[in-house]
Amino acid sequence: MSKIVLVGANHAGTAAVNTILDNYENNEVVVFDRNSNISFLGCGMALWIGEQIKGPEGLFYMTKERIEEKGAKVHLETEIQHIDFEKKVVKAVNKNGEVINETYDKLILATGSLPISPKIKGSNLENVQFVKLYQDAQKAIELLPNKDIKRVAVVGAGYIGVELAEAFQRCGKKVTLIDAAESCLTRYYDSEFRKKMEDNLRNKGIDLQFNQMVSEIKGDTKVEGVLTDKGEYDVDMVVLAIGFRPNTDIAKDSLETFKNGAYKVNLNQQTSKEDVYAIGDCATVYDNSIQDTNYIALATNAVRSGIVAGHNVCGTKLESIGVQGSNGISIYDLKMVSTGMTLEVAKSRGYDAESADWADLQKPEFIEDDNTEVMVKIVYDKATRRILGAQMASSIDISMGIHMFSLAIQEQLTIDKLKLLDIFFLPHFNKPYNYITMAALSAK
Structure with a gap:
C-alpha cells in the first residue's frame, strides 16, 4: 500500500487520480487543488462566451464528489505552501486558514500553467481580463451585457486569442x-494557412493589428484604450491572451527544470527525484517531431501524461510514446x-526541410452537393525523407487526416x-487520387 499525494486536479491530475483509483486497490490517495472546481475544459470557454453552447455545465467532466466516491480525499480551495522533499511532507493551507501537513510515498505534481502577465501600465484597470479559469470566463460573460463595453481588444493571436476574437464578435462587440x-x-x-485564417477573421469585421507591441492600457479607473508602438485603439475592455508559463514556482529550486521552467521528466513522468512525478502543463514532453525534450501545453498531452504517471506510481512500468x-x-x-x-519551424531548427502541398476538392467534381476544397501540406526532411509535420484546412471536419499524420511522425x-x-x-467520400496521396506524390 502506498500513500499518493496529487497537487493539482485539472486534466492531468484528474487523469492520474482516475487511473490510480480505477485500476489499483489499497492505495491512500490525497488530492489538493487551489481552485473551487476541477476538470474545467478551458478550450470550451470561447464557445461559452460566444453563446455557441447553452452554459458551462458540460465543460466539467469530473467532480470532487465523484473522485471521493472512488476513495480519494480531495482538498479544494487549498494552497500548497511548501514541499519538504527530504521528509516527504506537503504543507498546505485551506480557505479557512487551517494548516494541513500531508506525508507521501509518491508525489504527483500537476500544477498546470499560469497566464503570462505582462508588465504594462494600466494592466490593473477595471475591465482588463485574463481568460484561463472558469471564474475568468464567468467574469467576462458577466461584463458582456454592459452597454458601456462595445469595443474589445484581444492581445495575443494564438489559439485562445483567435477563439476569443470570434466569441466577442459573435456577442456583437467590435473586436x-x-x-x-x-x-x-x-x-x-x-503563411498560406495563416493568410486563410486572417481573411476569415477580416471577413467577419475583426480588426487585425499585427507587428506591434502593446505599451500601455489607457484609462483612469476603467479601460479607455490600448496604446501600441504603432498606434492607439479606443476600446472598453482588454483581454490578455499572450500565452502561458509553467506553474512550477513551488519546486523549481528542488527539481531539474527545462529552459522555460517546466519540470523536466523522463518517459515515466518522473522528475529528478525518484518518487516525485510531474504531469500536464507544468512538465516537459518528449516531442517525436524533433526527437527530443520539448514543452507543449495541450489538454491531450496532459491527459496522457496523467495516465502514464498513474500507472507508474502504482508499480506498473509504463513509458510515454x-x-x-x-x-x-x-x-x-x-x-x-x-x-x-511547420516548414518555418523546421527550418529554424536547422532541418533541410521541404513541403509537399496540395489543394483539391474532397470529392469528384460530379458530386455537386457537400463538396469542398481541402488544403494539405506535408513537411519532411529532404535527407532522411522523414515526415516532420502536416497542416490541413477545410470547411469540413478533416481531423481524421491529421491523426494519421500524427501517427506517421510518431x-x-x-x-x-x-x-x-x-x-x-x-x-x-473522396477522389480516386486522394488529396493526401497526391500531396505525397508531389514531394521532390
Whole structure:
C-alpha cells in the first residue's frame, strides 16, 4: 500500500487520480487543488462566451464528489505552501486558514500553467481580463451585457486569442486583435494557412493589428484604450491572451527544470527525484517531431501524461510514446489542424526541410452537393525523407487526416511511404487520387 499525494486536479491530475483509483486497490490517495472546481475544459470557454453552447455545465467532466466516491480525499480551495522533499511532507493551507501537513510515498505534481502577465501600465484597470479559469470566463460573460463595453481588444493571436476574437464578435462587440508577431497562429501554421485564417477573421469585421507591441492600457479607473508602438485603439475592455508559463514556482529550486521552467521528466513522468512525478502543463514532453525534450501545453498531452504517471506510481512500468503537438481550431466554420513542425519551424531548427502541398476538392467534381476544397501540406526532411509535420484546412471536419499524420511522425514514416498508401475510394467520400496521396506524390 502506498500513500499518493496529487497537487493539482485539472486534466492531468484528474487523469492520474482516475487511473490510480480505477485500476489499483489499497492505495491512500490525497488530492489538493487551489481552485473551487476541477476538470474545467478551458478550450470550451470561447464557445461559452460566444453563446455557441447553452452554459458551462458540460465543460466539467469530473467532480470532487465523484473522485471521493472512488476513495480519494480531495482538498479544494487549498494552497500548497511548501514541499519538504527530504521528509516527504506537503504543507498546505485551506480557505479557512487551517494548516494541513500531508506525508507521501509518491508525489504527483500537476500544477498546470499560469497566464503570462505582462508588465504594462494600466494592466490593473477595471475591465482588463485574463481568460484561463472558469471564474475568468464567468467574469467576462458577466461584463458582456454592459452597454458601456462595445469595443474589445484581444492581445495575443494564438489559439485562445483567435477563439476569443470570434466569441466577442459573435456577442456583437467590435473586436481588435493585436499581436507582436506578423500574423496569427504563427506557432502552428505556415503563411498560406495563416493568410486563410486572417481573411476569415477580416471577413467577419475583426480588426487585425499585427507587428506591434502593446505599451500601455489607457484609462483612469476603467479601460479607455490600448496604446501600441504603432498606434492607439479606443476600446472598453482588454483581454490578455499572450500565452502561458509553467506553474512550477513551488519546486523549481528542488527539481531539474527545462529552459522555460517546466519540470523536466523522463518517459515515466518522473522528475529528478525518484518518487516525485510531474504531469500536464507544468512538465516537459518528449516531442517525436524533433526527437527530443520539448514543452507543449495541450489538454491531450496532459491527459496522457496523467495516465502514464498513474500507472507508474502504482508499480506498473509504463513509458510515454511521445507526442507530436497535434492541435486544431475551428473559427466561423473554417477548420484548420496541424501536427509536428511547420516548414518555418523546421527550418529554424536547422532541418533541410521541404513541403509537399496540395489543394483539391474532397470529392469528384460530379458530386455537386457537400463538396469542398481541402488544403494539405506535408513537411519532411529532404535527407532522411522523414515526415516532420502536416497542416490541413477545410470547411469540413478533416481531423481524421491529421491523426494519421500524427501517427506517421510518431513512427518516423517517410513521405515516400504515403505515395502509394492504401486509401479507399468512393465518390461519397473522396477522389480516386486522394488529396493526401497526391500531396505525397508531389514531394521532390
